[in-house]
Amino acid sequence: MKLTHFFSILLMLALNANSLNVLAQDAAAPANALVLNNEMTSGEIRKIDKEAKKITIRHGEIKKLEMPPMTMVFQVKDEALLDKVKTGDKVNFVAEKITGAFVVTEIQVSN
Numbered sequence: 472m473k474l475t476h477f478f479s480i481l482l483m484l485a486l487n488a489n490s491l492n493v494l495a496q497d498a499a500a501p502a503n504a505l506v507l508n509n510e511m512t513s514g515e516i517r518k519i520d521k522e523a524k525k526i527t528i529r530h531g532e533i534k535k536l537e538m539p540p541m542t543m544v545f546q547v548k549d550e551a552l553l554d555k556v557k558t559g560d561k562v563n564f565v566a567e568k569i570t571g572a573f574v575v576t577e578i579q580v581s582n
């Protein structure tokens with residue numbers, strides 16, 4: 472093996488290791504963002520409207536949506552979410568702003 476070949480192989484290995492590191496960092500970032508994005512908010516079900524696919528929740532602060540504690544109406548992403556809860560239930564839920572509307576995308580009873 473020529474010495475120049477040896478060095479170019481070393482260089483390739485070094486570059487590959489670098490790009491792998493970068494890939495690993497890129498892969499980690501969205502995962503963290505996802506966890507933050509799915510942070511659950513505590514609340515209490517005040518009203519369920521299956522026909523309109525809406526749910527009224529008295530909720531704690533939702534930092535992601537810059538929203539203080541309040542009682543408000545949410546849409547639900549999936550009608551089946553409404554079958555998991557009933558009025559008066561204490562819940563943890565995920566709310567997202569989707570095309571200008573506040574939508575519950577996940578919900579579970581917490582008591």
Ligand SMILES: [Cu+2]
Pocket residue numbers: 530538539540541542543
């Ligand atoms: Cu609110």
